[in-house]
Structures are given as C-alpha cells and as structure tokens.
Amino acid sequence: MKILAFITHKKAEHFQDCQDRFSINCDTKSVAVSDGMSQSWQQKIWAELLVNTFCNKECWVPNLASVRELSPIWKEKVEKYIQDLKDNNARESLIYRNERNLAEGKSAGATFVGVRFNGNNWECDVLGDSCLVAKIDNKYEFITSQDIEKFDNHPDYYDSDCKKQGRGELKNCEGLLSQSNPFVFLVSDPFSDFLLEHNKKGDIEEYAKQLLSITNHEEFEKLVADWRSIGMHNDDSTLVIIEYDGSEEWNIIYQDNLSELIQVKQNTTQMPMIFSKEEPKELSISQNIQISKEEFCEEFIKISKNIFAISPIKHLLCGKDKRRKIMEIELMHVAEKLYDYYEILKKN
Amino acid sequence: MGLYQKYWSSSSPGLIIICGNSNLDSLCSENVANLINRVINEILMINFDGDAPKNRCFISVIGYNHNMKELCSGWLKDLDENPLRYETLKKKTPDGTGGIYEIEVKQPVWVEPTTQDGATNMLGVLSLAKDLASQWISDNPDGPAPVIINISDGVPYYNGKDPRLCMQETLALAKEIMNISNTDGNVLFFNVCLKTIDLLQKDDIAESFLCEFSSKILKETNINVEIEEKINLSDGFIYNDNINKIEKFLFTILYAIFAH
Numbered sequence: 364m365k366i367l368a369f370i371t372h373k374k375a376e377h378f379q380d381c382q383d384r385f386s387i388n389c390d391t392k393s394v395a396v397s398d399g400m401s402q403s404w405q406q407k408i409w410a411e412l413l414v415n416t417f418c419n420k421e422c423w424v425p426n427l428a429s430v431r432e433l434s435p436i437w438k439e440k441v442e443k444y445i446q447d448l449k450d451n452n453a454r455e456s457l458i459y460r461n462e463r464n465l466a467e468g469k470s471a472g473a474t475f476v477g478v479r480f481n482g483n484n485w486e487c488d489v490l491g492d493s494c495l496v497a498k499i500d501n502k503y504e505f506i507t508s509q510d511i512e513k514f515d516n517h518p519d520y521y522d523s524d525c526k527k528q529g530r531g532e533l534k535n536c537e538g539l540l541s542q543s544n545p546f547v548f549l550v551s552d553p554f555s556d557f558l559l560e561h562n563k564k565g566d567i568e569e570y571a572k573q574l575l576s577i578t579n580h581e582e583f584e585k586l587v588a589d590w591r592s593i594g595m596h597n598d599d600s601t602l603v604i605i606e607y608d609g610s611e612e613w614n615i616i617y618q619d620n621l622s623e624l625i626q627v628k629q630n631t632t633q634m635p636m637i638f639s640k641e642e643p644k645e646l647s648i649s650q651n652i653q654i655s656k657e658e659f660c661e662e663f664i665k666i667s668k669n670i671f672a673i674s675p676i677k678h679l680l681c682g683k684d685k686r687r688k689i690m691e692i693e694l695m696h697v698a699e700k701l702y703d704y705y706e707i708l709k710k711n
Numbered sequence: 712m713g714l715y716q717k718y719w720s721s722s723s724p725g726l727i728i729i730c731g732n733s734n735l736d737s738l739c740s741e742n743v744a745n746l747i748n749r750v751i752n753e754i755l756m757i758n759f760d761g762d763a764p765k766n767r768c769f770i771s772v773i774g775y776n777h778n779m780k781e782l783c784s785g786w787l788k789d790l791d792e793n794p795l796r797y798e799t800l801k802k803k804t805p806d807g808t809g810g811i812y813e814i815e816v817k818q819p820v821w822v823e824p825t826t827q828d829g830a831t832n833m834l835g836v837l838s839l840a841k842d843l844a845s846q847w848i849s850d851n852p853d854g855p856a857p858v859i860i861n862i863s864d865g866v867p868y869y870n871g872k873d874p875r876l877c878m879q880e881t882l883a884l885a886k887e888i889m890n891i892s893n894t895d896g897n898v899l900f901f902n903v904c905l906k907t908i909d910l911l912q913k914d915d916i917a918e919s920f921l922c923e924f925s926s927k928i929l930k931e932t933n934i935n936v937e938i939e940e941k942i943n944l945s946d947g948f949i950y951n952d953n954i955n956k957i958e959k960f961l962f963t964i965l966y967a968i969f970a971h
Contacts, residue, residue: 373720373721373722374722375721375722375766376721376722376765379762380721380760380762380763380765382760399760401720401760401765402757402969404759404760404761405760405761406760406761407760407761407762408761441761444761454792455797455817456755456791456792456794456817456819457762457763459797459816459817460755460756460759460764461761463756463814463816463817464756464759464761466804466814467804467814468804597720597722597723598720598722
C-alpha cells in the first residue's frame with residue numbers, strides 16, 4: 364500500500380492558522396483526517412487529539428461515549444497551552460481571550476474521517492463533511508455522514524465539551540483495496556465538494572489522476588492553487604492517498620509535517636532569530652541581514668498595511684493631490700519603520 | 712437583493728462600520744464608548760481560534776456630533792494587538808446547571824468617551840459611511856455585504872436646521888446606502904437608539920424614522936438566527952432600551968453575521 368499525505372492552509376493565511384489535522388500510523392494501519400470548525404475555539408487541539416487517538420489506539424472507535432472521554436484531555440491540553448503562553452510572556456490579549464473562553468466553557472468542534480486496514484480490507488468511520496472517496500469498480504463513492512447534496516457551513520461534528528451533543532451521527536463503512544478498487548482518498552471539505560461536483564459532471568477521473576500524480580508538497584500547493592482558480596473552495600485543504608500496490612505492507616511515500624511547515628514560516632518571518640548577540644555591532648544591512656527579496660517585500664507590505672489601516676477614511680475623502688501627499692507621508696512612515704527595524708537588528 | 716449567504720472568512724472578509732453619536736450627556740457618551748468597545752471585543756472573541764483572531768473583517772469606527780472623527784479602524788488582528796488600554800470588568804456567566812457566577816474579564820479599550828457639542832450630524836456620518844462602503848464594495852465585489860451599525864440619540868440635528876428636515880435628508884441618504892449592493896446583497900443597516908432627546912417631543916416619530924432605514928434581516932434575508940428576541944432583530948433596530956438589551960441585540964447580529 365502506498366501512502367501520501369498533504370496539507371495546506373487557506374490562501375491569505377499561514378500554516379499556523381490551518382485548522383485541519385491528519386495522522387498516519389503504520390503499526391495500527393490507520394489514517395485519519397479532521398477539520399477543526401472555524402466557529403469554535405481551540406479546534407486545532409481538538410482535531411489533533413481526535414486523529415491521534417484514532418491512529419494510535421487500535422481498538423478506539425469514535426462514538427459519542429468514546430469521544431466524551433477525550434473531553435478532559437482536550438481541556439488539560441488547553442490549560443497547558445495557556446500556561447505556556449503565560450510562561451513565555453505572550454501578549455496580554457492572547458492570554459486573557461483564552462482564559463475567558465475557558466472560563467465561559469467555550470468548546471471546539473471538528474469533523475472526522477478515519478480508516479483502518481486489515482490486510483487489504485478497510486473500515487471507515489466518518490462524521491461531517493470530511494470524506495472518504497473510494498474508487499470501486501470504476502465508480503466513485505463518497506462516504507460521509509451527511510447528505511452530500513447539503514454540504515454547507517454547518518457540518519456534522521464532535522464537540523470537545525462532554526456536556527454538548529455535537530451534531531450528526533457517525534457513519535461506518537467497509538471496503539477492499541484491489542486491482543479493481545485501486546485507491547481511497549481521505550479529504551477535508553474543499554476536496555469533498557470539488558470532487559463531488561466533478562463526479563456529477565462525469566469528469567472526476569481526470570481530477571483523480573491529477574491527485575494520484577502528486578509526489579511532493581510543492582506539487583500539492585500548485586494543484587490546490589490551480590483547482591482554487593477553477594472553483595475549489597479557498598479553505599484549509601488536506602488530502603491523504605492510500606493506493607493499492609499489490610502489497611499489504613504500508614509504504615509512506617510522502618507526508619507533510621505540519622509542525623515543520625509552521626516552523627519554516629515562523630523562521631522566515633521572525634528575522635531577529637537569525638542573529639546572535641556576539642555579532643559585531645557595526646554591520647551593514649546588505650552584508651549581514653540574510654533576507655530574501657520576498658521576505659523583505661512581505662515585511663514591507665505588513666508594515667504598510669498597519670500604517671495605511673490607521674486612517675483609511677482619509678484616502679477616500681480627499682482629492683487626488685491631497686491623496687498623493689497623504690500617500691507620500693504614509694510611505695515615508697513605512698520606510699522609517701523598516702529603517703528602525705533593521706537598526707534594531709544591526710545592534711543585536 | 713442577494714441572499715446574504717457569503718461566509719465571512721479571512722479569504723473573503725467583510726466590512727463593519729460603526730457610527731457612534733456622542734451628542735448625549737456624559738453618562739450616555741460613556742455608554743456609547745463602552746458599547747462600541749464591547750462590540751469590537753465580541754467580534755474579536757467570536758473570531759478567536761486560540762492563537763489569534765482571524766481577519767474575517769475590517770472594522771471602522773466613526774464618532775460624530777457636529778463633526779465626524781475616525782475613532783479607530785483596522786483588521787481584527789491589528790485591533791487586537793493595539794488597544795489603547797485594558798479595563799477589568801465583572802461578567803455574569805451561566806454555570807451550566809442553571810446558576811450564574813461572576814468572572815473577571817479584561818475589556819480592551821479602543822474608543823474613549825468624547826465631548827458633546829449639541830449636534831447629531833447623522834447626514835455627515837452616513838455620507839462618510841457611504842463612501843467607505845462603496846469603496847469597499849468596488850474593491851471586494853464578491854465579499855459579504857458591508858454592515859453599518861449606527862448608535863445614536865435617534866434624531867438627526869445639524870447646522871441649526873429643523874430636525875424634520877434633517878430627518879428627510881438623512882433618510883434619503885440612508886436609502887441610497889441601502890441600495891448599494893454586491894453579489895451577496897445590499898448594505899445591511901442596523902440602528903441603535905440609546906436615549907431620545909426632546910427635539911421633537913414625540914418618540915414615535917424618531918422610532919419610525921430609525922425603522923425606515925434599518926435592515927429587516929429576518930424578513931428580507933436568508934440569515935437564520937436562533938435567538939430568543941427575534942422581534943427586535945427582525946426590525947433591525949432597537950429603540951431606547953436598557954444597555955444590556957441593546958448589547959444583546961448587537962451581539963446577536965454579530966453571531967448571525969459570523970456564524971450563519
């Protein structure tokens with residue numbers, strides 16, 4: 364069995380904002396995908412807990428009773444997260460918003476799809492609009508707990524609060540991977556919607572082939588960007604491919620590591636991290652600040668947005684000449700801020 | 712009219728304009744500021760995922776009496792990171808078993824109470840709001856329809872004109888704004904009257920004036936709201952009620968916007 368797994372975030376966001384999670388465990392031959400609900404809180408921790416529990420505990424089946432048992436674990440993890448924020452002197456609003464939500468009993472919601480293999484046989488549990496797509500005898504089956512005609516912003520989900528019911532009923536399904544049933548996809552909702560649409564149009568095969576041809580993260584990002592441009596929802600997007608290769612052994616060909624993807628992004632944006640205090644004080648920016656053109660532009664845009672956001676009304680309410688003048692002043696502020704920023708870096 | 716089905720997200724953000732009238736006594740001016748601060752904070756809380764508020768909307772707050780002044784503006788993350796200061800408040804919270812307990816919460820302050828000068832230049836502030844909403848729609852034709860929340864004393868009064876004339880002028884402009892639309896729908900307008908003044912001596916005139924340019928979201932749109940006080944929301948405005956009910960009215964609108 365060949366396994367490949369990919370994940371990416373919404374356009375205009377970062378990996379840190381991504382609320383999808385997936386897990387693969389070759390020992391238990393389990394794969395799971397969960398999509399944390401936007402309207403809830405600390406949904407990433409909840410989604411991660413669901414997929415990890417499913418994949419790491421061979422006998423664990425997600426139902427109302429077993430999921431309720433995870434509720435105190437989620438709460439414990441959230442409390443630890445808040446304590447870490449305090450220990451690391453995080454921003455005041457970040458701590459108090461989390462504390463307030465915890466005190467008010469706010470909870471997380473997440474959809475779920477998980478599959479376990481026994482040889483070439485699989486058994487799937489699914490709740491919500493995350494979906495298992497299987498090719499069975501040249502037809503595509505969409506396994507989800509919901510009416511596939513009614514995918515909307517209110518999917519079925521598990522709630523992290525044991526007192527709350529969540530929504531929907533878990534659906535269970537079985538199947539077999541073979542020459543004639545050659546693969547299954549576990550996907551979050553943008554792929555569910557998009558593939559379903561093309562299944563109705565009768566051209567899903569072409570899109571399934573594109574998915575099967577991906578071999579690394581860059582190719583996945585390109586495919587997602589292309590598909591978004593032709594109608595796939597701009598949302599966090601996860602894809603796990605399990606493909607029959609004649610063997611019952613699990614062979615992970617490729618899997619994204621979300622923690623690393625988050626870390627890479629942080630390292631490129633938190634530029635002060637790349638300097639050591641031992642560096643000489645009088646350095647020229649061009650020689651010593653290792654920043655790419657893209658990173659510099661990103662910083663420039665970020666600072667510009669903050670400065671321009673201070674008074675958007677001004678731009679709307681004055682004539683061209685005055686607007687140009689305001690623009691000049693604001694650009695000067697951006698330049699000054701960037702200059703100050705790099706001055707600090709030099710001194711560090 | 713569109714269906715107001717567009718989901719507010721960081722990939723398709725919306726615009727909320729809050730107009731706050733400070734032509735009231737100092738207590739009411741403080742109430743307006745507190746209300747605006749709580750509304751902004753609630754928007755941040757609704758959109759907070761544990762790491763940061765998602766940038767699902769841009770908020771612009773305009774204060775007005777005779778003159779108009781931009782009090783604060785920004786994307787949610789920027790507002791979250793840049794309050795003027797914090798206050799500590801007590802908040803009553805259900806304990807899940809039918810009881811209520813008090814918790815201490817921090818309330819960020821973005822807007823301070825302003826001084827009064829006797830005027831309610833609703834025409835001026837709506838003109839600004841119209842420019843903002845038009846510009847936003849031209850930049851985001853496929854985003855959610857912009858939302859305007861107007862917190863006032865209920866009766867426009869400016870340039871020494873007869874308040875009835877001010878009402879006519881203001882109403883005409885407000886209806887122009889409500890006709891501005893994108894693919895999601897027309898601009899949504901909600902009115903809050905904190906306290907009537909006695910310029911007209913007749914509350915019902917002011918009430919029907921506000922009703923004229925308030926969006927009847929339950930009647931005219933597909934936004935589905937599960938709330939206790941549907942009557943208030945269906946009228947799109949709240950009139951001369953106590954501050955807790957006003958806050959509940961506004962918060963319900965926010966939940967309808969962000970969680971529908």
